[in-house]
Amino acid sequence: MKPPPFEYFAPASLDEALALMAEHGWDAKPLAGGQSLIPMMNFRLAQPEVLVDLNPVGELAYIRPADDGGVLIGAMTRHKVVQFDELIAERAPLVHDAMPRIATHQVRNRGTFGGSLAHADPAAELVSISLTLNARLKLQSASGERWVAAEDFFLGLFTTALEPEEILTEIHLPPMPGRSGWSLQEVARRPHDFALMGVAAVVTLDEDGRCAAASLSYLSAGDRPMKGEHASQVLLGEKPSAELFRAAAEAGASQDIEPSDDIHASAEFRRHLANVLTRRALEEAFARAAA
Amino acid sequence: MSKLFDLQVTVNGKSYQRQVEPRMLLSDFLRHELGLTGTHVGCEHGVCGACTVLFDGEPVRSCLMFAPQAHGHEIITVEGLGTIDQLHPLQEAFRDAHGLQCGFCTPGFLTSLVPFLESHPNPTEDEIREAISGNLCRCTGYVHIVEAVKLAAEKMHGGQA
Ligand SMILES: Cc1cc2nc3c(=O)[nH]c(=O)nc-3n(C[C@H](O)[C@H](O)[C@H](O)COP(=O)(O)OP(=O)(O)OC[C@H]3O[C@@H](n4cnc5c(N)ncnc54)[C@H](O)[C@@H]3O)c2cc1C
Ligand code: FES
Ligand code: FES
Numbered sequence: 001m002k003p004p005p006f007e008y009f010a011p012a013s014l015d016e017a018l019a020l021m022a023e024h025g026w027d028a029k030p031l032a033g034g035q036s037l038i039p040m041m042n043f044r045l046a047q048p049e050v051l052v053d054l055n056p057v058g059e060l061a062y063i064r065p066a067d068d069g070g071v072l073i074g075a076m077t078r079h080k081v082v083q084f085d086e087l088i089a090e091r092a093p094l095v096h097d098a099m100p101r102i103a104t105h106q107v108r109n110r111g112t113f114g115g116s117l118a119h120a121d122p123a124a125e126l127v128s129i130s131l132t133l134n135a136r137l138k139l140q141s142a143s144g145e146r147w148v149a150a151e152d153f154f155l156g157l158f159t160t161a162l163e164p165e166e167i168l169t170e171i172h173l174p175p176m177p178g179r180s181g182w183s184l185q186e187v188a189r190r191p192h193d194f195a196l197m198g199v200a201a202v203v204t205l206d207e208d209g210r211c212a213a214a215s216l217s218y219l220s221a222g223d224r225p226m227k228g229e230h231a232s233q234v235l236l237g238e239k240p241s242a243e244l245f246r247a248a249a250e251a252g253a254s255q256d257i258e259p260s261d262d263i264h265a266s267a268e269f270r271r272h273l274a275n276v277l278t279r280r281a282l283e284e285a286f287a288r289a290a291a
Numbered sequence: 292m293s294k295l296f297d298l299q300v301t302v303n304g305k306s307y308q309r310q311v312e313p314r315m316l317l318s319d320f321l322r323h324e325l326g327l328t329g330t331h332v333g334c335e336h337g338v339c340g341a342c343t344v345l346f347d348g349e350p351v352r353s354c355l356m357f358a359p360q361a362h363g364h365e366i367i368t369v370e371g372l373g374t375i376d377q378l379h380p381l382q383e384a385f386r387d388a389h390g391l392q393c394g395f396c397t398p399g400f401l402t403s404l405v406p407f408l409e410s411h412p413n414p415t416e417d418e419i420r421e422a423i424s425g426n427l428c429r430c431t432g433y434v435h436i437v438e439a440v441k442l443a444a445e446k447m448h449g450g451q452a
Contacts, residue, residue, distance in 0.1 A: 001335065005293045008313030008359055031357075038355045039336035042316075051313070055360060080349075104425025106403060107337060109349045110356070190424060 003041035010053045014060060014140070014169065017052050021165045022142035024050040030167055031055070032076060032115030035107050060114070060169060063087055069175035075114025075168045080105070082113055092173045094133065094182040094200060098125040101184075104192055114168045117153070120160045120224070123194040127154060128219040129184070130171065131227060132200040138170040139163075147172075150225075157223040177213070180204040181288030183281040186219075187273050195220050196265045197273035199228070199252070201281040203235065205289045211235045214248075216281070218274060221257035230255040231278060240286040249278035296359040302327065303371030311358045318342040320358035321368055329369040329398050333427070340426035343399040344368050350403045369398035372405060380446040381405060381439075390439030392430035399426045404440060412448035414440065 011017040021028055028050035031037060040046040054060060060076035063085050071091050073082070082088055083099035102108060102116070102125050116126040117137065130137075130150040137148050139162060153161045162168060176182065186198035198219040206212040214235040216228030231252030238244050252274060259270035295310040302325060309324055316335070321327045321344070333339035335354045342354040345367040373379035381401055384390065391397045400423060407414070407422040414422070419440045420433075428436060 002316070002319075003314045003357075005312065005314050007293050008296060008357065010359065010362070034355050034357075034360075035337060035352075038316075038357070041314075042335045042354070051357075053360060103337075104340070105422070106340065106343055106350045106352055106425045107355075109346075109351050192424065 001042050001044060003038070004044060004047045006048055007050045008053065009050065010056050012056055014057055014167075017054060017057055017167060018140060018142040018165075020050075020052045021167060024052070025164045028052055028164070030118070032118070033078065033107075033111035034115075035103070035111040036115065036119045036121065054167070065091070066172055066174075071173045073113050073171045073173065075112065075118075075170060077113045079103070079108035079111045079113070079116075083108060091175060092133070094129050094184055094202065095126070095173065097182075097184050098129055098200075101125055101186060101188070101192055101195070113171060117171065118160060118162060118168050120154050120156075120158050121194075122154075122157065122222060122224050122226075123220040125184070125186075125195075125198070125200075125219060128198065128217045128225040129200045130173075131217040131225045132202055132215050133173050133176075134215065135174075136172040137168055138172070139166045140169045141166045145169075151227070154224045159224075176202055177204050179206075179212075179289055181285040181290070183284035183288070185277040185281045185284075187277065197221060197259070197270045197277060199274065199277045199281050201228075201278075201285045203282070203285045203289055205240075205286070209239060209290070211238055211240065211286075216252060216256075216278070218252070218257050221259050221270065221274060223258070226257045228252045228256045228278070235282070240282070240290075242283075245279045245282040245286075248282060249275045252278045296362075298359055298362050300358075300361045300363070301365045303367055313357055313359050315358040316354055317344070317356040317358050317361055317366075318353040320361070321353060321366070324358075327368050327370050331395055331398055333395070338427070339396070340399040340403065341396055343402045343426065345371075345402055345405065348406060350406060367402070369401055372401060379405070381408065381443040384443035384446055385436075385439045388439035388442045389435045390431065391436075396426055396428040396430075400428070400436060404443070408440070408444055408447055412444060414444055416441075 029048040060074045062074040089096040135150045186195035188195040201216045204213040214232040218226040231248045234248040259267045331341035333341035
């Protein structure tokens with residue numbers, strides 16, 4: 001199908017883009033990589049009256065070291081750039097590992113980090129990972145800026161804390177503490193397809209080799225990225241063991257997710273996958289933390 | 292109808308100026324405005340890959356861009372890869388190795404693979420399968436496409452093992 005008519009603006013700077021968003025508010029949408037918005041417009045599931053194209057706003061595409069040892073990512077940084085960036089590989093290995101699983105290379109040539117988060121698809125890797133990593137998101141408008149934690153950003157299916165006139169401009173990924181390990185586990189028809197179920201985990205060991213911190217989140221497991229609170233509770237203060245991983249996986253798969261039935265998989269099968277994938281994620285993450 | 296956009300774009304080395312509605316997809320612009328019907332349209336939601344073109348040298352879905360977004364940029368479509376008399380070695384290889392049957396998917400495969408073969412002169416089968424994983428073919432079963440890519444790599448970079 002074809003998209004409905006709209007007015008098109010190609011601002012050359014962030015200030016110009018913010019002014020356009022302030023002027024057009026509810027009727028306007030930023031256009032990033034267009035890899036989710038344009039399909040939705042082609043299906044007429046989205047019918048914005050105004051598009052503010054962020055592609056000419058070069059100042060929003062960057063990856064920089066953050067003072068705290070983490071990374072700052074400009075919202076318009078394309079998946080392809082993140083995939084091959086050395087700083088990301090070093091400081092945010094979970095993100096690095098996720099990139100080849102996000103769509104095919106033609107889509108990664110256009111799709112952006114900020115667009116993926118703003119779109120808030122609960123099946124998207126970066127959405128769940130930003131929750132696992134406790135990312136912070138910078139939201140700007142013509143009248144100011146605010147930082148929002150990933151936890152407070154994702155409100156529901158395709159729904160975020162963004163106000164109509166706001167643009168997501170920067171993502172801060174804090175560093176992982178020492179003695180930490182990570183893992184991303186998914187089941188998908190093909191590696192880069194949207195996953196039927198997935199889990200992203202970061203765990204940290206203390207001096208005695210006990211679990212000092214654990215952060216898990218699930219993708220394709222509810223109407224938003226689902227935090228593995230119960231799974232983490234089982235792990236905290238304990239020594240890693242196969243038995244512990246089984247108990248945590250059981251808790252995560254039964255209490256932390258709200259999967260639904262669709263044409264791709266039943267909710268029951270998704271819970272089964274969550275259980276198996278959590279166990280695998282914990283094995284890999286704790287092995288990396290101990291290494 | 293919304294305000295028309297004054298578009299200047301270079302396609303296959305030739306500069307074009309056109310007034311377009313902002314909502315016109317790049318795929319439709321290439322096909323309907325420029326008559327370059329080698330770019331095919333299968334799904335219009337980014338899944339099939341038939342509409343793939345090179346945008347500033349990189350393969351992208353032309354069904355997931357609006358024509359005005361190409362303003363000031365360079366596009367290469369399947370028509371720009373070779374001529375009837377002198378096919379691109381990749382096109383020759385597709386013909387010689389039976390990498391196509393109906394040919395609907397072929398332009399998308401070719402445009403996706405040209406930059407791939409430049410960065411992977413001697414690709415493994417796994418690399419080839421990954422490179423074509425964003426393009427659907429309903430006829431060939433892919434085996435002959437993989438063969439064609441191997442043959443093209445030999446033709447283009449022969450002996451560089
Ligand atoms: C065939 C196909 C397969 C895919 N497979 C996967 C997959 O396996 N995993 C995955 O995670 N993703 C997948 N995607 C989605 C892809 O990663 C998209 O690129 C991404 O979800 C959206 O990013 P975008 O830059 O294209 O955003 P757009 O499509 O441009 O925008 C998406 C939404 O976010 C808003 N928006 C964008 N940027 C901003 C901003 N800076 N501030 C405020 N609002 C903003 C837009 O207004 C729009 O509502 C797939 C896409 C396709 C077409
Ligand atoms: S028509 Fe563009 S990907 Fe199918
Ligand atoms: S040759 Fe017919 S779809 Fe590929």
